[in-house]
Amino acid sequence: MKERLLSAFENYFGNVIERIPEFSVGFALLLFFIFIGILSRKLVQNRLSNRIKDKLLLNFIGRSVLLLFIIVGIVFFLNQIGLGTAASGLLAGAGVTALILGFAFKDLGENFLAGFFLAFSRPFNIGNIIEINNHMGQVQAMTFRNTHIRTFDGRDIFIPNALIIKNPLINYTRDGLMRHEFVIGLDYGVDLSAATELILTTLNAQKDISSSKELTPFVIIEKFASSTINLKIYFWINTNDFLGSITVLKSSVMKAVVEALIAEGFSMPADILELKIYQENNPIPINIKNLDSLGDDNGKSK
16 A cells, blocks of 8 residues: 555656646746737737727726736646646636636626726726715726725725616716805895895906806805895816815805905894793893992902
């Protein structure tokens, strides 16, 4: 028994040593195809960069080309080391294998197909600000499995592509424009026409606000509140500089409008609170002190 085991080990290691040249050639072929795949990816991306401006689609096509060469290299590697039957079965049974893998790696296949459709439908590009499932950030990259976005507070979120396909997606910077609004309350005695004209003049003076025939700022009366007439002010901003537009520009616009109204004497009262007492026999106790005689020379109250 011992001799048979030793003989089996000797035969095994002998076969391994004999196949070192084939293994070396197969490994070299695999590295060669990976190298060719990398060069082909760069070549395809450079050739298509003049026709396709979408970096997201270019990256996806480049990765697909590289993956194809890697698969071909693996097949040559298996064939070279004597596993030609396995390589032929890998190609001949691709349909069955794909079906089995589809059930075994359902999420992976689903995300891959979703990434394929996202790359060609292009609901967003690299650098766009998107929001999906309450996750908001700038698109950094898209792989076969997920989409990488970076939030404004520095977090990196990797969202599965299938989740993007199945849920509503908000793209804040697709056309570079977004409408914003805010409400301001004026006293009931003010001249609303004059106030509206002043607000529009102030908005038109802001250089960073987008203004054209379709994108002109406007003001409407939102509602008659208890102590104020609420005006709602609408204006458009350029979202290509999304962070600056949202965090700084809107605040500066509101500040300019308020300062202009105050400078022209428009009143913006606070809410009036009316207090009613229904228990006549138990009124709220109120003590009124004479401020001129709070204390005498001895420091005692009168």
